[in-house]
Amino acid sequence: MTKKKILVIGPVLSMSGYGFQARFALEALKSQEEKYDIYVQPIGWGKTGWLWRDNEFRDWMDDRITETQVLIQKRELFPDISLQITIPNEWKRIAPVNIGYTAGIETTKVSPVWIQKANEMDKVIVVSNHSKQVFENTKPKLTHPQTGEEVKLELTTPIEVVNYPVRYFEPEDIPGLNLDYNFNFLAVAQWSPRKNIENTIRWFVEEFVDQKVGMVVKTSIATNSITDRNYTEKRLGALLSEYPDRKCKVYLLHGDMSDEQMTSLYQNDKIKALVNIGHGEGYGLPIFEAAYNALPVVSVGWSGQLDFLTQKGKNMFAEVNYTLQPVQPQAVWPGVIEKDSMWAYADQGSYKMTLRKMKKEYAKNKRRAEKLKTIIEKEFTSEKMYEQFANHVLPTGADNEVIL
Numbered sequence: 001m002t003k004k005k006i007l008v009i010g011p012v013l014s015m016s017g018y019g020f021q022a023r024f025a026l027e028a029l030k031s032q033e034e035k036y037d038i039y040v041q042p043i044g045w046g047k048t049g050w051l052w053r054d055n056e057f058r059d060w061m062d063d064r065i066t067e068t069q070v071l072i073q074k075r076e077l078f079p080d081i082s083l084q085i086t087i088p089n090e091w092k093r094i095a096p097v098n099i100g101y102t103a104g105i106e107t108t109k110v111s112p113v114w115i116q117k118a119n120e121m122d123k124v125i126v127v128s129n130h131s132k133q134v135f136e137n138t139k140p141k142l143t144h145p146q147t148g149e150e151v152k153l154e155l156t157t158p159i160e161v162v163n164y165p166v167r168y169f170e171p172e173d174i175p176g177l178n179l180d181y182n183f184n185f186l187a188v189a190q191w192s193p194r195k196n197i198e199n200t201i202r203w204f205v206e207e208f209v210d211q212k213v214g215m216v217v218k219t220s221i222a223t224n225s226i227t228d229r230n231y232t233e234k235r236l237g238a239l240l241s242e243y244p245d246r247k248c249k250v251y252l253l254h255g256d257m258s259d260e261q262m263t264s265l266y267q268n269d270k271i272k273a274l275v276n277i278g279h280g281e282g283y284g285l286p287i288f289e290a291a292y293n294a295l296p297v298v299s300v301g302w303s304g305q306l307d308f309l310t311q312k313g314k315n316m317f318a319e320v321n322y323t324l325q326p327v328q329p330q331a332v333w334p335g336v337i338e339k340d341s342m343w344a345y346a347d348q349g350s351y352k353m354t355l356r357k358m359k360k361e362y363a364k365n366k367r368r369a370e371k372l373k374t375i376i377e378k379e380f381t382s383e384k385m386y387e388q389f390a391n392h393v394l395p396t397g398a399d400n401e402v403i404l
Contacts, residue, residue, distance in 0.1 A: 004036040004394065007068070007077065007095065010085025011045035012061060015224075015256045017285055018045050021103055021127065022085045024164060026061065027382075028389035029083075035394050039068040039077060043086065083393060088117040088124075089335055099123045099393060104131020106194060106280030106303055107327060107341035109138045114336075115153050124159040125392055127283040128304030132161050160392045163307055164283060165385035166292045166377055171267050172260035177216075179270045180249060183359055184214035186265060186274045186295070188286035191221045191232060193331040195278045196346065201250060202239060204275070207352040208248040213359065216251045216271060218262075224255035262286075266293035273298055273358050273365070277320055277346035279327070281305050291317075292380070294373040296365040298354050302344040308376055316372040318358050318365060321350035 006029065010022035029038055042065055051058070071077035082095040088110075091100045100121040105114075115138060118124050126132050139154040185204065189195035197219055204215050221232050232254055240250060253265075265271060266289060274290035276299040281287070284305035291297055291308060297317040299305060302324075309317045322344040332339045358365055 003034070004080040005039065005078070006036045006081040006083060006393070007039045007041060007079035008083045008085065009041045009043060010083075010101075012040060012042050012065075013051045014045040015051055016045045017103060017282070018085065019051065020164075020285060021101070023051075023057075023061075024385075025083060025085055025101060025389065027057070028386040029393065030057075030060070031386040032390045032394075035390070036081075038064055039071070039079060040064040041068055041072070045086075081393070084121075087336060088114040091117045091121055093120055097122050099125060101125045102131070103127050103282035104304065105134050105337075106278075106282055107337060107343045108134065108324060109140075109338060109341045110135055111335050111338050112138075112140045112142060112153055114138075115140070115155055118155055118157050118159075121157050123392065124155075124157050125389070126159060126161055127163065128281075128307045129161055130302075130304045130306065131282055132159050135159055161307075162385060162389045162392060163380060164285065164288060165382040166380050167259070167289075167382070169259045169263045171264035172258060174253065174257070174261050174264060177251065177253065179214055179216070179251065179268070181212045181214045182270055183212075183362075184216055184251075184268075184271050185298075185355065185358075186216045186218070186271045186290070187276070188218045188262075188265075188274065188290075189276070189278060191219045191235065193328050194280065194343070195219075197278075198235075198239065199346070199348070199351075200275060200277055201236070203348055203351050204355060205240070205243050205246055205248055205250070207355055209243055209246045210248075212247055214249045214251060214270075215275075216253060216265065218253040218257065218265065220255050229254040262289065263293065266290050266295050272296065272362060273318070275355070276300070276305070277351055279331075279343035279345065283307070288376075291369070291372055292376040294366075294369045296358065296362075296369040298351075298358055300344045300346050308380065309372070311372065311375050316368055316375075318354050320354050321347040323347070 011019045012022040079095045081097045083099050084091050085101045088102055098121050104126040135155050139152055142151050142153055144151050187200050189197045191197050221228050236252055273296040276287050280303040282304050287305045288308055299317050300322040301319040324342045325345050326342050
């Protein structure tokens with residue numbers, strides 16, 4: 001079989017969701033190196049920090065990045081396939097075969113620009129069925145710039161779904177984390193409009209204001225910097241100052257943490273459940289990680305996380321009621337998050353009641369979480385996900401020859 005040259009463009013060194021996605025893609029391709037030669041062109045992603053892990057895979061990435069840059073500078077790199085891991089606005093045709101790989105969207109529709117860019121690709125890969133359905137269901141009507149006629153725009157490029165795999169790490173203690181109470185919730189989310197972290201905290205405090213219950217909040221506003229930490233502490237402090245006599249406690253963990261440290265959070269005996277009332281998820285990586293560590297999950301029942309939280313039509317999590325409403329004005333991102341799109345708004349009363357029931361009926365919730373862990377470990381293995389991804393990038397025929 002003739003090996004194909006594949007150029008992977010994405011934030012492979014970023015400590016972000018897209019960074020994780022890019023590294024998953026590389027790991028999947030690397031698992032089948034007999035099919036192709038891999039070249040890597042890193043890009044940045046917002047203000048996120050850089051990957052610091054020092055291991056064999058990082059050494060391999062660095063080697064591929066170096067060789068790729070040398071070939072690009074010499075103008076000697078001519079890939080057969082490009083795999084572009086970013087938002088669709090950035091996709092373009094640069095090789096005979098071009099594949100767009102995105103985390104999808106967290107709302108009810110994608111931008112017309114995304115449809116146009118996706119139709120320039122030969123294939124699109126997304127991380128959840130929610131993302132695929134939104135892509136397929138978005139069919140805006142546009143006015144043709146020359147004829148003035150109304151034209152319906154819709155996705156014509158093939159689109160596939162590949163979920164993320166389970167990963168295992170040895171837990172590593174987090175310096176300074178000392179939990180006073182035996183029952184604590186965990187929230188892992190950026191302090192942003194979409195993640196709804198302020199209400200996550202506020203409504204928890206209101207529900208447990210007179211009880212010895214805690215919440216660990218792993219968050220940041222934009223970066224891993226001291227300035228960001230100070231600002232985050234200030235915002236959290238202002239919120240908590242409204243409840244001066246509270247017994248419940250909130251613990252702040254700011255910025256980036258290693259996979260080993262995150263594992264220690266999910267497996268901490270005093271942390272009993274992960275909570276998520278964000279407005280929408282492309283996939284929901286921290287929710288997924290909590291689930292395969294057998295940590296019960298409190299979540300709205302909408303968007304990408306349902307790929308793993310729902311099994312055979314049955315909810316394997318504590319569901320918070322929600323309504324779909326227009327996105328907040330401050331969340332609008334022209335060309336990405338449209339002002340007329342909607343996402344989920346958790347019901348305050350339902351969230352509080354679900355937290356209360358999680359604590360009261362914890363043994364039942366923990367048993368369900370253990371069952372979900374078993375299912376996920378069977379269905380979301382690295383081998384399965386790597387094979388699915390690699391085969392979508394480079395499908396093979398009956399004779400195992402690559403089909404382009």
